[in-house]
Amino acid sequence: MLKYRLITAIILIPLVIAALFLLSPAAFGYVVIAVCALGAWEWAQFAGWQTQAKRIVLAVVFAVALLAMQFSFADMTMLANEPLILYGLWAGLIWWVVAIVLVVTYPQSAQAWGQSAIVRALFGVLTIIPFYCGMMVLRTIGYHTDTFFGAWWLLYVMLLVWGADSGAYAFGRTMGRHKMAPKVSPGKTWEGLAGGLITAGIISWLFSLFAPIPVMPDYLLVTSIIVVVVSVFGDLTESMFKRQSGIKDSSHLIPGHGGILDRIDSLTAAIPVFAGLNLLVFNGFGL
Structure with a gap:
């Protein structure tokens, strides 16, 4: 299993970086839509739709809806002004507050939603x-000033989440005693979260020092800490839905890693929250 995880990571990481820096905004959007469609195919199981036909239908619906959204954009390089993008970010900020409440109160919360597909x-x-x-608004932020400006921010969020996850794992394994959400994911501990936040602070500081783009350190640290906390609950939210559905992995699409959602669960929370905080709340990009 470890061998497959390493091989898959060695293949996927260069592909992700290449997509961030080499693809045009439109082409990048098509890649993200494909990932989202696969995620929807996996999510169908959480809704109780187990048959391949229903799962494929849901994936197609998501793909068509996102393609229609992308085709409606007047300028793919100025998405920070698109109402649909802004509404989506607000919806994300609100949803992840709700999701945290659902996780903290699980399994009692499942009485309200657990039986409704x-x-x-x-x-x-x-x-x-x-x-x-x-994903799209971060990739295109500041595009007319520096075509790679947004790519660096997306890469930062990914490194932040992956680094904090590694820090949380290390601290949790060595010092973890107090469970965060034992009814959802027994492996998550408060000590691990503390380790993740310490790691996030270090990553934020290093990025402020060495990033090839202008950075506002205070805003970056605040948003990074919030994003890491939310990313942990992104992971816990998927774990909650898998536990409620009796599923171990969202799928087996990625050898050694499970499914698409198993790999991006933290990012599904971190990306919209980071973008929403910086664009809608703090103006942290300074644009």
């Missing part, structure tokens, strides 16, 4: 659509 499918909409909006 429509509600669970709606949760998928609120997870995947804001993720697309966040």
Whole structure:
């Protein structure tokens, strides 16, 4: 299993970096839509739709909706002014506050949503659509000044989440004693979260020092800390839905890693929240 995880990571990481820096905004959007469609195909199980036909239909619906959204944009390089993008980011900010409450109160919260396929499918909409909006607006932010400006920010969020996750794992394994959400994911501890936040602070500081783009350190640190906390709950939210559905992995699309959602669960929370905070709340990009 470890061998497959390493091989997959060695292949995927260069592909992700290449997509960030080499693809045009439109082409990048098509890649993100493909990822979102696969995520929707996996999410169908969380809604209780187990048959391949229903899962494929949901994936196609998401793909068509996101393609229609992308084709409606007047300028693919100025998405920070697009109402649909802004609505998507606001929806993401609100949803992740709600999701945190659902996780903290699980399994009691499942009494309200656990038996409704429509509600669970709606949760998928609120997870995947804001993720697309966040990915696209971050990639195109400041595009006319520096075509790679947004790519660096997206790479930063990914490194932040992956680094904080590694820090949380290390601290949790060595010092973890107090469970965060034992009824959702017994492996998550408060000590691990503290380790993740320390790691996030270090990554934020290093990025402020060495980033090839202008950075506002205070805003970056504040948003990074918030984003890491939310990213942890992104992971826990998927774990909650898998536990409720009796599923171990969202799929087996990625050898050694499970499914698409298993790999991007933290990012589905981190990306829209980071974009929303910096664009709608703090103006942290200074543009």
